[in-house]
Amino acid sequence: MIRVDDCVLCKIADGKLPSRKMYEEESFLGILDVNPYIEGHCLVVPKEHVIQFYEMDDDALVYLFRLVKIVAREIRKVFTPDFVCVFIRGGRIPHLYVAVFPSMLHDSLSGLSQSSFEKVRVDLDSAAEKLSSPSVDCH
DSSP states (O other): OOOOTTOHHHHHHTTSSOOOEEEEOSSEEEEEOSSOSSTTOEEEEESSOOSSGGGSOHHHHHHHHHHHHHHHHHHHHHHOOSEEEEEEOOOSSSSOOEEEEEEOTTSTTTTHHHHSSOOOOOOHHHHHHHHSSOSSOOO
16 A cells, blocks of 8 residues: 655554544544534545555445445434535645545635635536546446
8 A cells, every 4th residue: 555654644544643533444544633613523545655646546436435324324424514525636645635625605615615605607518518528438
């Protein structure tokens, strides 16, 4: 399994840094985010050092999202939010993680993509044409 010495999530996976684990198995772990958006904010992390989700093996990616679903259901059961949000970016840490956290109607996440960014005009027909022929077959 690939690890990177200066990666905080690799160090957590190796037990070199403390964490508050809610789930662990051979290849993945679920931990509480140390800089949470809200109580119950969790990260589901592959132990192998991967930066982008699309770099993962398909079977591992499917399994990752099964774990995300398990964590989301637990968050829903414990915190009873209106929604459970899932966010993948990896900007703060150069290691893939899926943030899973409770959200309430009309909280600061409401309309996130629409309200937080400058409005731009996009030629939707052009964008659809560019994206209509993926270079990789998904089947």
